[in-house]
Amino acid sequence: MTVRKLDSTLVLRLIAGLLIAGALALCGCALKDYPQSTLHPHSDYAESIQRLLETLVFWVVVIFVLVEGVLIWTVVRFRSRPGAPEPKPVHGNTTLEVAWTIAPALILAFVAVPTVLTIFKTQGRPPDGAMPVRVVGHQWWWEFQYPEYNITTASELHVPVGRPVAVSLETADVIHSFWFPAVGGKRDVVPSRVNHMWFTAGSLGEFPGQCAELCGISHANMRAKLIVSKPEDFQAWVAAQQSPPVEPDSTSLAGKGKQVFLEVGCVACHTIQGISPGIIGPNLTHFGSRGSIAGATYLNNDDNLGKWLANPQARKPGATMLNLGLNPDQIAALVAYLQSLK
């Protein structure tokens, strides 16, 4: 019985997979070119959705082919031709009406049952031992806190492969929607609410995600990256993040940068552990360890960071970070300091 069940699931998956792949192949593209794809699950949660989607696609394609086929056949077969007889004025047929009411109802059952099962499976409580992560949406960047490790970071969510992650979701301002397609569906962050979801990442790698609920002018630039690493690599990352910030030599460029940081007002919004307490902007304690800046919209390099500091709004429309009117020397020093915070 188990074997038969497996077989039918397999056939279903094959058909659905072929359909999806076929449709994509029509576009002349290979699957690996879509980093944000919802069709390439890399977690248990995303996998459950994918199974359900395959069932849905199967039925949808069957219905589509049947109904459109009958429609086209009817139009071709009964189109007006010279000498065609006058149609019989048929008003209806009760048997047919009953049949084509029951048939879709049956198909619904085939879809509704796995739907409800998947809902309860994916929205249940996270397993014991899950790693708690607190996600806070901001206009227009994501904040990630690890209560277990006392780490706060931004735009890049690091998780170990194979360990369940229990995400709690909040917002600092308006509604956003937290979404890494590789590991599962969206969940909104809503003012005055705390939402929850959990997943267990199944593959190593970096997976892009982005805010999925309109949240203002830079909604398109509210991106993020999920970095799934081996448990030992993750622990190394944790250890590095827990260490105090690097103290630059006061005579170096980075040292001057620290002075600029303290003087021009950065401290009002940004935390650097032991140096400044601001909580409006991203925590910068280990800024230099991040691969991207400005809501994961730009790669983190000296050039991009310098341009960002010179005029944040030009790089990300509406950015709430102030344009402090820094001169090139201050910017160079700040860049050196921030990049030194590995």
Next chain:
Amino acid sequence: MATTTAPITAAAHAPAESVGSLWGWITTVDHKRIGALYGVTAFIFFLIGGLEATLMRIQLARPENTFVSPDVFNQLFTMHGTTMIFLAIMPLSASFFNFLIPLMIGARDVAFPRLNAFSYWVFLCGAVFLNLSFFLGGAPDTGWFGYSNLTSSQYSPGHGVDFWAVGLQILGIASLAAGFNFIITIVNMRAPGMKLMRMPVFVWMTLVTSFLIIFAFPVITVALVFLLFDRFTGTNFFAPAMGADPVLWQHLFWLFGHPEVYILILPAMGIVSEVLPTFSRKPLFGYPVVVYSGIFIGFMGWGVWSHHMFSVGLGPIADSFFALTTMLIAIPTGVKIFNWIGTMWGGRLELKTAMLFAIGFISMFIMGGLSGFMHASPPADLQQTDTYFVVAHIHYVLFGGSMLGIFSGLYYWFPKMTGRLMNEGLGKLHFWLTIISMNVTFFPMHFVGLLGMPRRVYTYAPHMGFDTMNLISTVGVFGIAISLLVFIWNFLSSTRSGAVAGPNPWGGATLEWAIASPPPAHNFGTIPTVHGLDPLWAKDGADIARTASLVRGHIHMPPNSVWPAVSALGMSMLLSGMVFGWWVGIPGLVFMLVGFYSWAFEPCH
């Protein structure tokens, strides 16, 4: 009793001072002329909404494009959605209601002709007011759904949201007045013998739609009042800092918003249910089932709103409930489609343009319905919602569904409206261009959405794999634009020089085909007596066609009146004073009061 039996022409009976002049159009209370006003106005707004879409598609043609700024882009998609729903599809449907309902039920006008004119003028004022925002500091930019708390004064300090909220309130008044008018007209003014179950399906769908309007619009009215209070007087209906839950807005909005979807699609279903039998030379298959399905869809439309909110996190029980109710709607929708195919089965299909659009409607609506079925399943929806997959879905429903249905109706009733036939060659060109380009535009959106492209983003990174499909969609939009040029050319040239149609060019079965094209101001000289469905195809159909135009004695028609237009302008000015200030509001109040007073005491002879 009556002795005069000579048919009287339209021109002879219309108020002499009115025909053709601008004043005549402003003061008209004739449902047919109001229908024309609705149709032309709504089509212009359809073109404006299309222009907004085109600008967005140019911006998205390639990654990191800078054709429009992100600020303008947000205004464009907000106004595109708002325009297409409230200023294009709804009033295009209203245009058909106006023109057809009295003709189809054998009446001389709607129940309240001046209220009907009032509806139109309020609609026009609201539409113009909403679009003025582009020139007065920026259009609304928070999406057509205006989710709280992004719409709060804190996060949307400009006037865009005010224009949106006040504009929708003005438009809501127009819709409510029209909704009541059509319900009362359909319930009270049917020709002798036209029982409910003898009404044409289009009349039925108008009735259901009108009920949806009068129940749904109060919900958004309340929500908008809350929002306006929050923005203008500092109340806290949606302010999380004061303990409010912004999800309240979502519940109110979608409790309106989902019935609104059926307000947009049911009239098109009604149109198709008229067109298919005529060109199949066969009565509608399963008339009562089609009617009951429409009513059932109307009822069920109230029990599914949270399927727009699966990502909010309402919990597994709410998600399951709304998933099941949503899936249930697939049954009556499927049944309708089967009955339409049943209508064509065994018929002798004349593939005129109207028929092609009706078949196109079924075919495209099946696609929209099936993609909708996919995100009726919450786990799947959580990947699909707020992506281009849903953009594809709504455009198969609203363009492939509503608009193709509306075009079908336009080609079908154009001869009744103008007395002339539209050019079939150009019509077929329009049809094929439309079908091909809409699929080029919208079909790739399914995939770009499943591949992870969110909606409402003004830009995307180049390495995401979104480039090619976005470019294809953009190319498709220009195809749609060309198809519309063909249509406009056909419409204008056929209005002037199309072949003369005669009363019943298609051999239709409903009462409007019994009288002259275009119909005289009083529609029916003799109100026909109906003995069943499809009166003109019945045994006494020829009698009805012969006698319907015969004028026996004096026919009293309501005189033209300027007061509906004055009251509408005044009311709209009064409401827009919330944005513009007292110097617009106070004169508006005066206009409105003078308008209503004069309207109330206007002699009707």
